[in-house]
Amino acid sequence: MTLEARDRERWPAMTFEDLIGSTEFDVHDRPHIVVDGTVCRDCSTRDCVVACPAKLFVPTADGGILFNYEQCFECGTCYLVCNREGAISWSYPEGGFGVVFRRS
């Protein structure tokens, strides 16, 4: 068996959706992060797409960015890597909502 085949056996294909599905989120109706796609249109680096650990920034065919706040770790990576003023309006979710890390 090749190394790669063995790895596949050890780690049966896990989609990103499965991975983040292991985390608990209590989603509020109000998006706590708002992305202004018009500002993103002329951004060529798009560091948010690669850096967001929750993979919430998705490039669209027409050159924009599709953003979904629901499975957000509230970590701050996106606004830290973003170099476009005004592209990301960042705040914490309403009290009691958002990511809930597990107790043992």
Add this chain to the structure above:
Amino acid sequence: MPEPTRYDAVVVGAGPAGAGAATVLARAGRRVLLLERGPFPGSKNMYGGVVYPRILDGLHPGWWDEAPIQRWVTRRSTMVLTETQAVTVDFRTAAWGRPPYNGATAYRPDFDHWLAGKAEADGAHLLCSTTVVGLLRDPDGRVVGVRTDRPDGEVRADVVIACDGVNSFCAKEAGLFGPVDSAHYTLGVKETLALPREVIDERFGVRGRDGVDIEIIGGTGDVNGGAFLYTNLDTVAVGVVLSLSKLAAQQRRPEEVIAALKTHPAIAPLVEGGEVKEYSAHVIPEAGLDMIPKLIADGLLVAGDAAALCLAAGIWLEGVNFALASGMYAGETAVEALAAGDTSTAGLAGYQRRLDATFVLRDHRKLRRAPKLVLSDRVQHLYPGLVANAVEAMFRVDNPRPKPGLRRILSAERKRAGVRRRDLVSDALSAWRTFG
């Protein structure tokens, strides 16, 4: 809002810093409100997995009998990885498995919940599910309370202690941070993998409540950073800490870096079969002393990650202890200032003195150069290969060729790794100055 909405002190964030501050204030008989935006303390908090609680010896004597720890770290390994090799320095001591202990693995939602519960038991008012959305200031700019997202959610206090984490909007709103530089931050991502307790004992060579802390350099591929593997009772935590700028430059997704680490020949046998129980992420204030903001303003103190008090210095990775200590010192300072009736910047100056005189800022000053050195390209991408190849050459038996001497090996491997002699000498000197 519990009545009344006027307090001696409001603490924003019920993590270790906030719980430490609130405990000290409550014990001094002060009316203190401890605000937490999560549904319970610790619910928003994530770290690699090891806490060093000795700072609690004074605050909560005998803490080890009640703290919700997973395992006591009695085995600590530092691992240098290349794609196919691993060099490990492995240390064990039975002493760290009995009081007063050293480090422990713990889940933050357990540990922080416990700590905040202690503050509550001492008389602090804990209010969860409450997000602070801004500071209240008087016309002179002095902080006089906080605005929360609750209806009629203004809380007034003589002093506000911001323990609101790495993104601290309180400290930023008060103008204590300069322009935010993303190079000062790293991203931590981790998978918590479920494995039966006896399998963990077997694989990691431990028994009972003994546990293992493995710090890894070279395990993050082309992205500068570090990696870790910790044992909990019936899970292992495997994760990486990544430079934000390198992540973007290399166009690598964080979860891919963990996935690659999990298939490394030295790591796979330890974690295979583990089912992902939780995937989590958090930003780390990585730059040490160079990024610490102003810590005091009129009516305001900043502690913990909010103050960037986090030691990410390669062989030392600590944060909760700095949060606890800075929170406690902020609490002490607030008690002193409240008694004197002066919570202005001048009245709160004792906070800076306390941090300067203790490990909180002494460790940061001593290790000022460490973050840059550890994350440098040579340490990240050239030295792991140099070290691993040198060890491989030393232990390789390829008779009939006679054994080469160590000096010849090192010289050959330095050249092969493309490291200039003068860079190696300068890095060695810099490492000695930093860690020596």
